[in-house]
Amino acid sequence: MKEELISKKELLEQTGISYGQLYRWKRKKLIPEEWFIRKSTFTGQETFFPKEKILARIEKIKQMKDDLSLDELANMFSPNPAAVTLHRDEVVKRNIVSKMALQFYIEQKGEQHIFSFAELLQLYILDQLLQTGEISLEEGKCVFDVFEKHYASFQGRSCELLFLRKMGIAICLLVANGNDVYVEEKAKIIVRLHVPTCVEQLKLMVSEG
Amino acid sequence: MERKDLVISGSGSASGGRYDLIKISGTGKIHGDTDCNDMAIYGIATMEGNVKAKAAHISGKARITGSLKTEQAKIHGNARINGDLQCKQLDCHGRANVDGNVSADEVHIHGEAVIKGDCDAEQFHARGEFSIGGLLNAGTIQIKLGGHCQAKEIGGERIEVKQQGMTFLKKLLFHVGLTAESIEGDEIYLEHTSAKAVRGNRVVIGPGCDIEIVEYQDEFQCDPGAKVGMYKKV
Numbered sequence: 186m187k188e189e190l191i192s193k194k195e196l197l198e199q200t201g202i203s204y205g206q207l208y209r210w211k212r213k214k215l216i217p218e219e220w221f222i223r224k225s226t227f228t229g230q231e232t233f234f235p236k237e238k239i240l241a242r243i244e245k246i247k248q249m250k251d252d253l254s255l256d257e258l259a260n261m262f263s264p265n266p267a268a269v270t271l272h273r274d275e276v277v278k279r280n281i282v283s284k285m286a287l288q289f290y291i292e293q294k295g296e297q298h299i300f301s302f303a304e305l306l307q308l309y310i311l312d313q314l315l316q317t318g319e320i321s322l323e324e325g326k327c328v329f330d331v332f333e334k335h336y337a338s339f340q341g342r343s344c345e346l347l348f349l350r351k352m353g354i355a356i357c358l359l360v361a362n363g364n365d366v367y368v369e370e371k372a373k374i375i376v377r378l379h380v381p382t383c384v385e386q387l388k389l390m391v392s393e394g
Numbered sequence: 395m396e397r398k399d400l401v402i403s404g405s406g407s408a409s410g411g412r413y414d415l416i417k418i419s420g421t422g423k424i425h426g427d428t429d430c431n432d433m434a435i436y437g438i439a440t441m442e443g444n445v446k447a448k449a450a451h452i453s454g455k456a457r458i459t460g461s462l463k464t465e466q467a468k469i470h471g472n473a474r475i476n477g478d479l480q481c482k483q484l485d486c487h488g489r490a491n492v493d494g495n496v497s498a499d500e501v502h503i504h505g506e507a508v509i510k511g512d513c514d515a516e517q518f519h520a521r522g523e524f525s526i527g528g529l530l531n532a533g534t535i536q537i538k539l540g541g542h543c544q545a546k547e548i549g550g551e552r553i554e555v556k557q558q559g560m561t562f563l564k565k566l567l568f569h570v571g572l573t574a575e576s577i578e579g580d581e582i583y584l585e586h587t588s589a590k591a592v593r594g595n596r597v598v599i600g601p602g603c604d605i606e607i608v609e610y611q612d613e614f615q616c617d618p619g620a621k622v623g624m625y626k627k628v
Contacts, residue, residue, distance in 0.1 A: 194593075198628075203595060205551030205580035208531050212514050230575065 190222065191236040200243045213255045215246055215262055217343075261388050269391055271305060273298045281305070281390050286312040289322055293329060302391070307332045309387045310346065310378065319376050320348060320355065327357040335359050336380075348376035397431065400424075410443050418454075427460065435471070444477065452488075461494065469505075478511070486522075495528070506541075518550075521558065535579075539586055543572040553579040553594075557586050557602070571602065 191199075197207065210216050222233045242262070249258060276282060282305075290308050291297070300308070311328050314320045320328075328346070336344075336359065343362040348355065351372035360366060362381075368374060397414035402422035410426030417432075418439040427443040433450045444460035453470045461477030469486045478494035487504045495511035503520040510527040518532035523541035530545040537543060538558045555572050571586040582594040586602035593609040601619035608614065608625040616622055 194628075203580050204549060204578040204593060205533075208549040208578070209533065209551065211549075212516075212531050212533075 188238075189236040190224075190233040191239065193232045193234070196234055196239060196243075200240070200247075202243065202247075209255070210246060213259045215255065215259055216242060217262075262385060268302070270299050270301050271391060273300065276300060276305070276308075279390070281387070282308045282312040283316070286315055286325075289325060290329075293326060302387075303332075303336070305391070306336075306380075306384060306387055310380070310383055313378070313383065314348070314376060317376075324348075324355045324357075327355065331357045331359055343379070343381040346376065346378040346380055347374060348378075349373065350375050400430075402437075410441075416447075433464075450481075467498075484515075501532070513545075537572060539570055539572060542569045545572075545574045548574050548577045548579075550579045552581045553577060554583045555585055555587050556583070556600075 193207070197204065207216075211221070216239065220234050220239055222235070223230055224233055225231075246258060249261075253261070271281075273287070276287060277284060286308055290311070307329055310332070311325045314328065315322070315325065339359070339361070345360050345362055347358040347360055347366060349358070349368060349372050350356070351369075355375075359380075362379070366374070397412050399415040399417070400408055400413045401415070401417045402408065403419040405421045407423040407425065410424055410428040413428065413430040415432045415434070416424070416428065416430045417434045418437050420437045422437065422439050424439070424441045425443070427445070428441065429446045431448045433445070433447040435452045435454050435456045437454045439454065439456045441456065441458045442460075445458050445462045445464075447462075447464045449466040449468075450462060450464040451468045451470075452473045455472045457474045457476075459476045461480065462475050463480045465482045467479065467481040467484045469484075469488050469490045471488045473488070474491040476493045479492045479496045479498075481498045483500045483502075484496070484498045485502045485504075486507050489505055490507045492507070492509045492511070495513070496509050497514040499515065500517045501513065501515045501519065503522050503524050505522045507522070507524040509525070512528035513526050513530045513532075515532040516534070518530065518535045520536070520543065521538040521540050524543050524545075526545035529547045529549060532550045533552070535548065535550045535553045537555045539555065540558060557570065571588065572584075574587070574589045576591045576593070577584070577587070577589050578593045580595045582592060582596070583598045583600065584592065584603050585600035588604040590606045591609070592599070592605050592607070595611040596613040597608055597610040598615045599605060599608065599617060599620045599622055601617045603617070603620040603622070605621070606623040608622055609628050610625070611628060614625055614627070616625070
């Protein structure tokens with residue numbers, strides 16, 4: 186899948202931001218380094234961005250920058266977990282995850298009242314997968330499992346959650362972002378979930394309360 | 395854990411670890427990552443590994459094979475860092491060589507700095523020579539030309555490049571000026587700069603410049619002593 190690119194000049198024109206703002210946001214890490222794609226054109230080297238991602242991100246920054254400082258925004262967009270905990274009632278009340286997912290989580294891991302961000306993330310991702318009907322509850326266990334054991338080793342680098350199925354047997358993987366994955370013919374990639382996007386969405390939900 | 399001092403005067407080597415003060419006056423070598431409060435190097439030091447210090451003062455000659463992370467970096471001698479340099483304030487009065495990226499709040503270059511990667515800062519002030527292999531990105535960039543300055547790309551909010559007074563002989567013998575592929579910012583004032591492209595809201599091209607293309611939004615001024623290939627309002 187080829188991403189559509191947008192040049193820096195077009196981006197500034199479309200969004201109405203200035204060079205100074207763009208560079209400031211880059212410095213504050215509101216725009217990830219890997220989105221700056223250098224390409225040579227006939228006028229020399231130019232910078233391009235993945236169009237959909239950057240436009241969405243700039244829109245979001247523009248919306249939120251009145252309420253939050255740039256550093257707070259940077260925290261929001263970084264793939265690192267937020268330092269928040271939420272009470273179970275809050276999670277239900279604010280509709281962050283469905284009751285069913287929460288119930289399942291408690292069944293698996295025992296009763297608990299306070300959720301850390303890492304735990305919420307697992308829950309949120311499971312909920313996303315369940316909502317779309319792509320995986321069954323039973324398969325949800327392996328999502329927990331892979332997150333529990335391996336998510337920490339990414340240390341804030343972005344990664345993707347892959348869910349494969351071959352002849353009814355499901356496998357769950359975490360893959361460092363940007364790597365290509367090819368599978369044999371009989372196996373099928375059911376889900377490919379970009380974890381930092383989930384982190385971002387979850388941070389937004391948690392902070393909005 | 396209690397932190398102890400490590401003082402080498404004469405010649406010696408030590409292993410890395412946690413220290414309060416590291417002071418090297420002779421020739422010293424430290425093996426492994428170090429973490430200290432104060433680092434003062436007056437002699438010749440080789441540090442194999444990453445260095446973390448509250449304040450780092452290099453008056454002699456130091457080589458760090460890893461990265462240096464500190465709040466205050468003062469380089470009066472000669473420092474070579476193979477990794478990244480991360481600090482709040484960087485004062486370079488001597489010579490600094492950084493193979494990785496530099497990120498700081500404030501950068502002051504009075505001597506010479508060679509950075510192979512990018513340089514990120516809120517404030518960037520230079521009155522010596524520098525060469526940046528990647529992007530120089532800072533809120534305010536103020537360059538007083540005193541020698542040959544170079545960066546691949548420059549981007550920021552306010553960019554000002556001025557020539558400071560110098561002797562006729564120096565002008566004759568050395569190249570004094572800034573070269574960059576592209577310079578982009580909100581407010582730009584340039585003297586003695588050669589670049590392929592300059593883009594900004596308000597652009598003033600001063601004497602001695604050689605610019606292939608200028609793109610501006612609000613305002614454009616050009617000194618009669620400057621060479622501008624093409625300019626257009628976007």
